[in-house]
Amino acid sequence: MDNYKPPFTITNEILSYVSSISEKIGCITAINSLEAKPHLRKNNRIKSIHASLKIEANSLSLGQVRDVINGKNVLGEQKEIQEIKNAYIAYDKISEINPYSIKDLKKFHGIMTKYVVEESGKFRRGEEGVFSGDQCIFMAPPAQFVPELMEDLFRWMQESKYSVHPLILSSVFHYEFVFIHPFSDGNGRMARLWHTAILTKWKPVFEYIPIESQIEKFQEEYYDAIAKCHVNGESTIFIEFILLQIDKVLDDISKQVSEDNEQLSEHIKKMLDVMEYDIPYTSKSLMEKLELKSKEGFRRNYLRPAIEMNLIHMTIPDKPHSRNQRYVKV
Template sequence: MSWKPKYLISDRLLLTIREIGESLGEIKSFRLSGQDLARLELEARELSTFASTSIEGNPLPLTDVKRLLKTQKNTVRETEREVLNYNKALQFLYGEVRSGQLRLTIKTLERVQGKVVDGLMDNPAHCGSLRRAPVLIRNPRRSDEIVFIPPDSKDVRKLLSDLLLFIENNIGKIDPVILAGIFHRQYVIIHPFIDGNGRTTRLMTTAILGKTGLDLFEVFSFENYYNRNVTRYFKEVGLQGDYYDLAEEIDFSAWLEYFAEGILDELRRVRKTLPERTADKPRLEAHHHQILDYIEAKGSITQREYGGFSTRSLAARKIDFDKLVKLNLVEVRGVGRGTYYVKKNGL
């Protein structure tokens, strides 16, 4: 029987996912230029690299991380290598997602983990290979206290395969936020490598958000949300006890609420940075983009067609078209009942 995670879609989760969609629509309404998007992506990558390595105990402040990523020093300390490795892996995954080449396989996970721990492990055999030994998760404040015993190494490959198959089979069927959240926690529970699990998890979660269809996945850093309260993050994502005693009862519901809230929090942060950058650009709402996207797909749109998928009143729909015409984004063709709208020439 194929693996199936246990979770409930609560009203709180539904509301957060809806607000994520609204926030994405609001950010897209600024019709950001390529330069704007590149700047946002750079800032998110810097923040993700800082936050994700900081979660694991890296002491470098954000200012030093930004400076390091710009200078790309040849001789680096271990803390700096950790930062450079994460940034390199993140850029690699961006490219894989954008090109449509990202494959959800164990080899991909091994490749990413190999990039994360490159030059940082005493035993090269642990770099880019699933663990072949048991591991214990200890209390970071009391090393003699065992918090969690992950699955045996002999079961890791099967557990990972089941997880990846679940994600792959449900792309387009389950919301990207839910899929990425399920991946994130189950991966942490499996703990498939000797080291680099947390960083690899967060990297692959970003990639899965992009692969499963979340727009603008490159411009926000959910790792930043976790880094602001690391204790809560570890509490929400982890388990306490022996995996085999807990496996049948693992519930992802509360974690998914927390995970979604982290994405929404970050999108709101990004949104707050936009007005001063785009104050000279026309403001478009989500319904305006629905019209433009429809024209892009179909070539034209009529009032009746717009009414077929919009819940806005007839008067509001007319105002929507008038605004797009005034902004020179669409033009009117035909007369009377034969009136329709097309993309403005040259756009």
């Protein structure tokens, strides 16, 4: 179908989010902290993978996902472990994706679903529905129409990539992709991966921004927005929802990179550099990493200031002197 255009309306709310997101991305890029901090980049990627797979009912915890990626043995279903390995390979190559290529889409679906989906890297041949838990949100278009619908969508993206803002274009793609449901399995994972790939082509920093983790926090609202768009026959509500989530997650990223602020002492910067996100540390293990011997000096110059600035949280805040106390970089 020539000149196909997915139906949506540019609202004032959408324009407001685009402006806010662009401003926040500009600030984060100017600070350049994500590029300079491999631990932060890796942690955000792990969050993306864990959240995207959790939405699809993968039961492994964030810690288990991290262990799989780090090559450690993890007790769990082999299928779930393989899903993590596949996703890590796919996200690691995200900068290589041409998001306007159906050939690349099929290639990366093959990577994302290797060993776990029979029709890996191929459009579905059977009929499928979109589910939220056990509830069917809607039945996808018949399989015979999938190739043509995908050609229309990718043709529109190719023609519109210079006239439609990437934040809006990626959101429209996300919804239309979920609606078409082109694969027998892995559609949600691919929609979120491709959304990030489109934004990464616009601003490379998006490669390390865990949009998926924000969507996972509001999973019910995510499916609700999709369902409302199905009823309305256009994607405006979904665009507003997804841009709101991106705007929110950028606030978290801004907080993460704030540790580069010049008001931080060299002591605090050094401690934050040796800590990975979401990993609990004892004071002894932190002192060993920092090669310190004085407990009082560690508490006075490193630990207390970081806690007061909300850069580190205690796992047992009600009992600050507990022998089981751990400290987590947030």
